[in-house]
Each structure stands twice: as structure tokens, then as C-alpha cells.
Amino acid sequence: MSVTIIDVAREAGVSRTTVSNVFTGKDKCSEETRLAVLAAAKHLGYKPNLAARSLITNQSRLIGMILPSYVDPNTLTSSPFYNIIMDSVYSVLRNEAYYDLIIFPVQYKEKLVQVSDWIDARNVDGILAVGEFDRNFLKVLKSKSIPVVLIDNYSQTSDANFSYVNSDDTTGGYLATQHLIEKGFRNIALCSVELHGPLMQKRYQGYKRALKEAKLRETVFDKTGVPFEAGIQYAEALIAQGLDAAFCTEDMIAVGILHGLLKKGVKVGEDFGLVGFDNIYLGYQVYPELTTVDQNIFEKGETATRTLLNILNHSNSTGSRLVLPVNLVEREST
Amino acid sequence: MSVTIIDVAREAGVSRTTVSNVFTGKDKCSEETRLAVLAAAKHLGYKPNLAARSLITNQSRLIGMILPSYVDPNTLTSSPFYNIIMDSVYSVLRNEAYYDLIIFPVQYKEKLVQVSDWIDARNVDGILAVGEFDRNFLKVLKSKSIPVVLIDNYSQTSDANFSYVNSDDTTGGYLATQHLIEKGFRNIALCSVELHGPLMQKRYQGYKRALKEAKLRETVFDKTGVPFEAGIQYAEALIAQGLDAAFCTEDMIAVGILHGLLKKGVKVGEDFGLVGFDNIYLGYQVYPELTTVDQNIFEKGETATRTLLNILNHSNSTGSRLVLPVNLVEREST
DNA sequence: CTGAAAGCGCTTACAG
DNA sequence: CTGAAAGCGCTTACAG
Numbered sequence: 001m002s003v004t005i006i007d008v009a010r011e012a013g014v015s016r017t018t019v020s021n022v023f024t025g026k027d028k029c030s031e032e033t034r035l036a037v038l039a040a041a042k043h044l045g046y047k048p049n050l051a052a053r054s055l056i057t058n059q060s061r062l063i064g065m066i067l068p069s070y071v072d073p074n075t076l077t078s079s080p081f082y083n084i085i086m087d088s089v090y091s092v093l094r095n096e097a098y099y100d101l102i103i104f105p106v107q108y109k110e111k112l113v114q115v116s117d118w119i120d121a122r123n124v125d126g127i128l129a130v131g132e133f134d135r136n137f138l139k140v141l142k143s144k145s146i147p148v149v150l151i152d153n154y155s156q157t158s159d160a161n162f163s164y165v166n167s168d169d170t171t172g173g174y175l176a177t178q179h180l181i182e183k184g185f186r187n188i189a190l191c192s193v194e195l196h197g198p199l200m201q202k203r204y205q206g207y208k209r210a211l212k213e214a215k216l217r218e219t220v221f222d223k224t225g226v227p228f229e230a231g232i233q234y235a236e237a238l239i240a241q242g243l244d245a246a247f248c249t250e251d252m253i254a255v256g257i258l259h260g261l262l263k264k265g266v267k268v269g270e271d272f273g274l275v276g277f278d279n280i281y282l283g284y285q286v287y288p289e290l291t292t293v294d295q296n297i298f299e300k301g302e303t304a305t306r307t308l309l310n311i312l313n314h315s316n317s318t319g320s321r322l323v324l325p326v327n328l329v330e331r332e333s334t
Numbered sequence: 335m336s337v338t339i340i341d342v343a344r345e346a347g348v349s350r351t352t353v354s355n356v357f358t359g360k361d362k363c364s365e366e367t368r369l370a371v372l373a374a375a376k377h378l379g380y381k382p383n384l385a386a387r388s389l390i391t392n393q394s395r396l397i398g399m400i401l402p403s404y405v406d407p408n409t410l411t412s413s414p415f416y417n418i419i420m421d422s423v424y425s426v427l428r429n430e431a432y433y434d435l436i437i438f439p440v441q442y443k444e445k446l447v448q449v450s451d452w453i454d455a456r457n458v459d460g461i462l463a464v465g466e467f468d469r470n471f472l473k474v475l476k477s478k479s480i481p482v483v484l485i486d487n488y489s490q491t492s493d494a495n496f497s498y499v500n501s502d503d504t505t506g507g508y509l510a511t512q513h514l515i516e517k518g519f520r521n522i523a524l525c526s527v528e529l530h531g532p533l534m535q536k537r538y539q540g541y542k543r544a545l546k547e548a549k550l551r552e553t554v555f556d557k558t559g560v561p562f563e564a565g566i567q568y569a570e571a572l573i574a575q576g577l578d579a580a581f582c583t584e585d586m587i588a589v590g591i592l593h594g595l596l597k598k599g600v601k602v603g604e605d606f607g608l609v610g611f612d613n614i615y616l617g618y619q620v621y622p623e624l625t626t627v628d629q630n631i632f633e634k635g636e637t638a639t640r641t642l643l644n645i646l647n648h649s650n651s652t653g654s655r656l657v658l659p660v661n662l663v664e665r666e667s668t
Numbered sequence: 669c670t671g672a673a674a675g676c677g678c679t680t681a682c683a684g
Numbered sequence: 685c686t687g688a689a690a691g692c693g694c695t696t697a698c699a700g
Contacts, residue, residue, distance in 0.1 A: 015671045017574050020695060029669060047454040051394065052693035054385040055676045074421040076410075077615070077632075083417050087408040090439050100456065102434045120381040121436065130546050157696055228619055255619050262621040283413070286560055286620055287596040298411075340675055348689045354679060363685060386677035389692045671700080676693105684687080 003044045013041035020164045023048055026065045029256035040327075048146040050098065054123065064124035065089065066115055069105035069230045072193070075106075076094070078226065080280040081297055085151065087203065088301025096309060098296065112121065112137050119144055126308045129153065132197055135193040139160070147311040147319065154198035156239055163319030168296060172293040172326040173206020176275040179291070181214045183334050185245035185273040191234045191257060192249040195222040201251045203277060218242060231256015239264060245273035245334075251283045253278075254290055258333065274333040295326050337378045346374035357382055367521070375431045384432065385558050395432045397642065399423065399460035400449055400658040402465040405528070410439075412560065412588070414614040415631055419464055419485065422635025430643060445460065453478055455651040460642045463487065466531055481653065483638045488532035489611045497645065497653030503533060506627040506660040507540020510609040512583045513625070517668050519579035519607040522550065525591060526583040529556040537583045537611060553577060565590015572606075573598060578608035579668075585617045586610075589626055592667065606632035608667040622666035629660050 005087060009016040014033055021029055024036040025069050042047075054060045067082060069075035069236035076176050086101075091097045102122060112133075119127070119141075124149040133153060138160045141148050150156065150164035182187050190207045192200050195292050196205065204220075210220050219241070220235050231253040238246060248254035254276030259270055269288045276283055283290035310317045339357075340466060343350040346621075352363055356371040388394045401416060403409035411418050420435075429596055435458060438449050446467075453461070453475075460481040460623045467487060475482050484490065484498035494640050499624045514522050524541045526534050538554075545552050551573070565587040572580060572591065582588035588610030592602055600606050603622045610626035617624035637656060645649045 002693090005695095006693085016694080017672085017696085018670060021670090024695075033669080043463075047451055048459065049389070051385045051388040051457060052676090053695075055389055055678085055693080056695045058676080060385065074418075074425075074632075076417040076424075077414070080411070080414075081409040081418075087411045087439075090410075090437070091408075094439075094441065098455065100436045102436060103424070105421075107428065107430075113659045117381055119383050121432065122653070123383065123385060185622050225385075228615075259619060259621045281562075282616065282619065285593060287593045297406075306693050307611065336677090340677085340678095350678080351680085351688085352686060355686090358679075366684075367685080382675050386692090389677080389694085390679045392692080669700105671698105673698090674696090676695085678692085680690090680692105682687105682689090684685105 002049070003046045005046070007044055007045045008037065008041045009299070011044055011059065012037045012043060016278070022271045031264075038159040058123070058127055060123040061100065062124045063089075063093070063101050063120055063126050063305075064122065065103045065128045065130065065161075066100055066133070066209050067103060067105045068133060069107055070071075070109050072226070073107065080246050081278060082130065082284060084280070084297040085301040087189065088207070088298045091298075092305040092309065099309075116144075117147075126312050128304055128308060132199060135160070140287060141195055147308055149308045149311075149319070151300060151304050153200055154202070156326035161225050163307050163321060165300050165322045165324065166308065167295040167300065167324050168326045169202035169295075170209075170271045171248075171284040172208040172277060173203035173247065174210045174296065175206070175213045175247065175326070175328045176277065177207045179328055179330070179334060180245045180247060180275055181210060181216070183245075183273055186216060187243040188221070188247060188273075189219040189221055189234075189238060189241075189243045190249070191221045191231065191238075191246045191253050193222070193227045193253060194224055194247070195220070200249045207247055228256040228259075229250035231258070232260045235260020244271070246275070248274070248276045250276065251278040251280050251292055253288060254292070254333075255282055255286055258286055258288075263323065269332045271333060275328075279329055284331065291331045292329050293326055294329045296324060300324055336383070337380045338383070340378070341373065341378055341507035342375045342380045345378055345540065346371045356499040360362055362396070362469045364665060378507065384445065393459055394457040394458070395525070395548035396456055396458045397423075397433060397435050397460050397639075398453055398456065399435055399437045399461060399462045401437065401439045401465065402443075402467060404445075405441050405465070406560070407441065412624065417613060418631040419635040422632045422638045423462065425632075426636050426639040426643065439603070443630075450478075451476050453480075460469070460646050462638055465547045466533060469494070482640055483642045483645075483653070484636060485638050486533055488536070490546070495591075497641050497655060499567035499634055499641065499656045499658065501629040501634065501658050502660045503629075504540040504543075506611060506629065507581065507583075508543075508544045509660070509662045510611065510627050512548075513662055513664070514579045514581060515544060515550070515609045515611055515666060517607055520550060521553070521577040522570075522579040522581060522605070522607075523553040523555055523577045525555045525565065525572075525587050527556070527561045527564050527587060529532075529554070529583070534583050537636055538665055541581055553581075559584035562590040562593075565592070566594045569594020569598065573600065580609070581610070582610045583631060584610065585614050585624060585626055588626070588667075589616055589620055593623065597610075602603060603666045603668060613663055625665045625668040627664050628661055628663045629656060634658055
């Protein structure tokens with residue numbers, strides 16, 4: 001019913017091999033026949049069937065993205081970070097013919113096995129894993145023998161050896177805290193959610209170092225739950241404990257604290273210094289605008305996608321391991 | 335190299351037809367053989383190859399989602415609306431074996447032709463089109479003869495006749511404006527971006543009706559561009575023109591106005607009434623929290639996905655045309 | 669530069 | 685309830 005390569009071959013008066021060659025660009029044929037084939041294809045409305053192609057080449061032209069949505073059931077909704085990553089992936093994929101993205105938001109940690117089946121069933125060509133996944137899961141990925149690029153993962157062992165793109169999280173924590181100190185704040189809290197995670201630990205290390213250098217004491221707030229809500233709660237505790245500044249390991253927490261502080265009539269930026277981390281849009285949409293550590297999420301996603309595509313398209317590519325720089329964006333909250 | 339149906343058949347001592355039957359659940363076989371096949375499959379680590387299956391059944395188990403990202407290059411990033419929709423789609427798809435979502439963010443209106451090719455190449459089983467697309471494009475979709483569900487589209491002609499899920503936008507505009515009037519505001523502006531679009535026109539109609547009933551005069555602000563930035567600019571104009579309230583056709587605009595107003599020292603909620611539309615999380619993350627019209631985006635996405643799946647799984651389903659109710663959420667900005 | 673043939677992994681009539 | 689056969693639309697050696 002649909003128009004196939006055979007129809008095109010007949011119409012153009014060539015064999016199907018030739019038609020195939022024209023479309024895959026594998027074998028060169030005379031410019032004349034090439035044009036004839038293209039004309040015939042266009043005339044008949046022929047489009048290669050990717051499933052058939054996939055069956056024989058064993059390439060799906062599908063990139064699988066894995067998101068740990070067990071951290072938050074509605075990952076895409078609650079965390080702008082992932083949206084930016086997605087947009088950046090599409091911005092790169094748009095220029096690559098026939099590549100599509102399929103996403104597996106992992107609802108429960110226990111369901112990581114399902115991801116394995118999914119990878120097999122869809123036969124994805126490569127994987128973009130965003131966020132923290134433990135070693136066992138990385139082993140599973142390794143067993144697939146397909147290219148993998150990790151974003152923000154710190155559990156890699158030497159035997160996994162995947163390409164990755166991270167940010168300089170420790171420096172980020174350091175810069176944020178140092179900035180607060182320079183601004184004259186002395187009682188600086190660290191506000192986090194799930195601080196035990198490897199990534200948050202890095203940011204925490206930066207905070208610690210800055211405080212140590214300035215001979216200041218650390219105060220840590222940590223809990224599990226929704227970052228924004230945690231921030232709301234931290235605001236009260238911050239006031240109660242007489243702290244005058246906070247470095248938040250995520251912008252979302254800072255936005256919550258800002259909300260809580262404003263409600264209490266605290267003049268954020270003057271009487272209280274607040275710094276976030278990520279530089280999501282939200283940070284400059286609120287008022288006063290949030291000082292934060294910019295990790296250039298979009299570039300991170302682009303870089304990771306390009307890295308993956310590189311490995312995919314050039315079998316000799318060894319991939320790459322990158323740590324992107326980070327920088328402080330001073331706005332109104334400090 | 336990979337384990338196929340043949341290997342399983344051999345291991346289980348049955349024909350491949352039987353193995354296929356077990357996995358597709360088409361033909362019933364003895365419970366005994368079924369178990370044997372399953373055991374063999376598990377033992378060998380067999381997983382059906384979707385590409386091969388797709389080739390023969392002409393079903394890809396892929397749902398195509400089309401987003402008009404020509405409105406905004408980084409749609410997912412800039413508009414929380416789409417993220418919520420995506421999350422809702424995944425929440426439904428998770429319970430459907432082997433369905434995946436692929437997305438086509440349409441960068442330029444001119445590239446709508448590419449979408450057509452994409453649909454053919456990937457052979458998507460059904461389409462979810464989110465946002466406004468013109469009639470010509472709907473015609474193209476129609477020509478594919480696959481199920482389509484529209485979300486927030488108002489350009490459908492009777493010959494297209496697709497299923498859709500919309501919200502009661504007119505009532506929403508009415509409720510928002512009426513609320514401001516009840517709160518005692520009299521100089522109520524309508525603030526929009528690309529007001530000429532059919533959806534915004536609906537919300538505008540509601541605003542008009544409420545004003546007319548109260549015998550108040552309308553003041554319209556409209557421009558093209560990023561909603562948040564537009565809001566920032568509107569804030570100045572609002573003050574300059576002595577208006578004391580605004581109904582925004584999107585929360586994002588309201589957040590911008592809020593930002594601009596706060597910067598000018600205006601006490602929003604007391605001296606100025608502000609109402610948004612959508613009820614995205616951002617609205618209660620800012621301070622003061624935004625009064626808005628809730629359109630339950632998540633449910634909208636779920637409903638649309640279920641509708642599509644229904645048509646896909648039950649060929650006798652005729653789909654459905656739904657207009658979801660909308661309701662006012664009063665918070666601190668009014 | 670082009671054609672005939674095999675085959676990717678599966679499903680689906682059709683016989684038994 | 686089960687098996688042998690055809691074929692989905694394509695690519696890829698292999699001859700010519």
C-alpha cells in the first residue's frame with residue numbers, strides 16, 4: 001500500500017539497489033541516475049521506512065534519554081533543569097537527519113531493570129543518562145555495548161568508563177559562599193535537599209572550603225522532599241536561628257526561601273544574602289532577582305548530545321570526559 | 335548475534351509461530367507450552383525486536399507529539415505548559431506496554447512539511463498536536479489517516495474532524511475579570527502576547543463580556559515576544575496609565591508584571607490586582623502568590639493521551655471532543 | 669556503475 | 685493447538 005523502494009526503482013528504471021544507494025549515499029552512481037531516482041521518489045512520494053532500515057542495519061536512529069524521575073515523580077514539570085536539557089538535545093538533533101529522542105523517566109529505582117528491557121526492545125543507538133544512577137545500573141548500561149554519555153553522574157567506576165559532561169560543582173559552591181562572605185555576611189547556612197547525593201556533596205565541599213578559609217562556622221539544613229517547599233520551611237528556621245545568609249544547592253530551594261523570607265518581611269539582598277545554584281530562568285523571574293551560580297545547562301546538554309553523536313557517527317571516536325566551568329551571576333539577592 | 339524468536343522456539347521445543355503467539359497473546363496455546371516458552375525466553379534473555387514487529391504489523395508503537403516551537407525557540411524551557419503536558423503523557427504511557435513518545439518541536443512554521451515526512455518515516459501510530467496549527471497543516475495530518483488528538487487548537491474545520499481536548503478559555507477570561515471587579519478594581523487592563531491567536535481571543539472574549547456587564551472600559555496591551563519580558567514592560571505602562579488591575583492571558587505575563595510592579599514599589603494585591611491564566615507552579619512560587627485561572631494542564635494531557643490510546647486500541651472508538659472546565663484560584667495578588 | 673539474491677526478526681494466513 | 689511458508693521494506697555482499 002505504501003510506496004516502497006521497488007516502486008521507485010520501477011519508476012526510475014533502475015534496480016532497487018541503486019535506489020537504496022542513492023538514499024543511503026553509500027555507493028556513488030552517475031549523477032544522472034541519482035537525479036532520476038530522486039525525481040521518481042519525489043514524484044511517488046517515497047520515504048524510506050525506518051523500521052525496515054533499522055531491521056537490517058541494526059540501527060534505530062533513536063537516542064534514549066534516561067531521567068531519574070524517582071527523585072520527583074513529575075520530573076519535567078518540577079525541575080526546569082531537565083527541560084533545558086531536552087531543548088538543548090533537540091537543538092542538536094534537529095541538524096541530524098532521522099535521529100529522534102525517546103525518554104524513559106524512571107519512576108522507581110526498582111524499575112531500573114525495565115530500562116534495560118526498553119533499551120533492548122527499542123534497540124536505541126545511544127544513551128544519554130541525566131542525573132545520578134548507581135554503579136549497578138551503570139554496569140547494566142555497560143553490558144549493552146552502546147555509546148553512553150552521562151550528565152551529572154558521579155558514581156562512575158573506572159571499569160564503566162563512559163563519556164560524561166559534568167560541571168565544576170565544587171568550585172560553584174566555593175564561589176557562591178565566597179561571594180556571600182565578601183558581601184559581609186558571616187552566618188551563612190547551607191540549604192539543601194538530599195544533601196547525601198554525590199553532586200550535592202560536591203557543592204557542599206565548596207561551601208565548606210570557603211567557610212574554612214574565612215574561619216566561619218557552618219550550618220547545614222537538609223531534608224528530603226520538594227525543593228521549593230523545603231525552602232519555605234528553611235526560611236523560618238533561618239530567621240529563628242539568626243542566620244543572615246544562605247547558599248542553596250539548587251535555585252528552587254532559594255526561590256522557596258525567598259518566598260518565605262519576603263512573607264516575613266525580611267529584606268532579601270540587604271538584611272539577608274541569598275545565593276542559588278543552576279541559573280534556571282526562575283531565578284531572574286522572581287523579585288528580587290536571585291544571585292546564583294550559572295552552570296550553563298543548555299550548553300551542557302548540547303555538549304553531551306554532540307559527544308554522543310560523535311561516537312555514533314565516527315566509530316573511531318573515543319568520546320570525552322568534560323567538566324564545564326561555572327560562574328557566579330550576581331543579582332539582587334546579595 | 336542477538337537472541338531471536340528462533341532460538342526461543344528451539345529452546346522450548348516449539349515452532350516460532352507458537353513463540354510469537356505467546357508474546358503477542360493472539361492465539362491461545364496450552365498453559366503448559368506458554369510457560370515453557372516464557373521460561374525459555376527468560377533463560378535466553380529474549381526480547382522482541384520492535385523494528386521487525388513494526389515492519390510486519392505496520393505499527394510503530396510510537397506516538398508523535400508536535401509542538402509549535404516557532405512561537406518560542408526553546409519551547410520546553412520557556413513554557414512550563416509543555417512540560418506538564420509531557421509529564422502527563424508519560425504518566426499514561428507508562429502503563430501501556432511498548433509505547434514511546436517522540437517529539438517534533440517545529441522550529442519554523444515553514445518546516446511543517448518536514449513534520450509530514452517525519453510522521454511517514456517513523457510511521458507513528460498516532461499524533462498529539464499541542465497548540466495552534468493552521469488548517470492547511472491539519473489537512474496534512476488528515477491525509478495521514480492515523481488518529482490525531484488536538485490540544486488547544488481552534489482552527490479545526492468540520493472536514494478535519496479530529497478529537498480534541500480544550501479548556502473553557504472564554505469562561506476563564508470571564509471569571510478572572512469578574513473576580514477583579516468583585517475585588518473592587520475598576521481600571522482593568524488585558525495584558526497579552528500575540529493576542530491575535532484563536533486561543534487568546536477566547537480569553538479576551540471572556541474579559542470583554544465581564545467588563546461589558548459591569549459597564550467598564552477595556553484597555554488592551556498586546557505585543558509579540560517573550561511573555562515574561564512583555565510583562566516587565568507592561569508594568570511601567572500600567573502604572574503610567576493609572577490602571578489598577580490586570581488580567582493576563584498567561585501566568586508568565588503576570589509574573590513579569592508582578593516583577594516590574596514590585597520593583598516600582600507597588601503593593602500588588604492591595605493597590606493593584608493581578609490575575610493570570612494557566613496555573614503553572616511558578617504562580618505560587620513567586621511572592622505575593624498569583625491569583626490565576628486553573629486549567630488543570632496535567633489532566634488535559636492525560637485526557638488527550640487516553641483519548642488517543644483509546645482510538646489506537648479499540649478501532650471502533652470514535653474519539654471524543656472535550657472542553658474541560660476551568661476555575662479561579664484566588665491567592666495573594668488580588 | 670548496476671542487478672539478482674539473500675536475509676534482518678518478526679507476524680500472519682493457511683494447513684494440518 | 686502447532687508447523688511450514690510467505691513476506692513486511694529495506695541493505696549488503698557479490699557478480700557482472
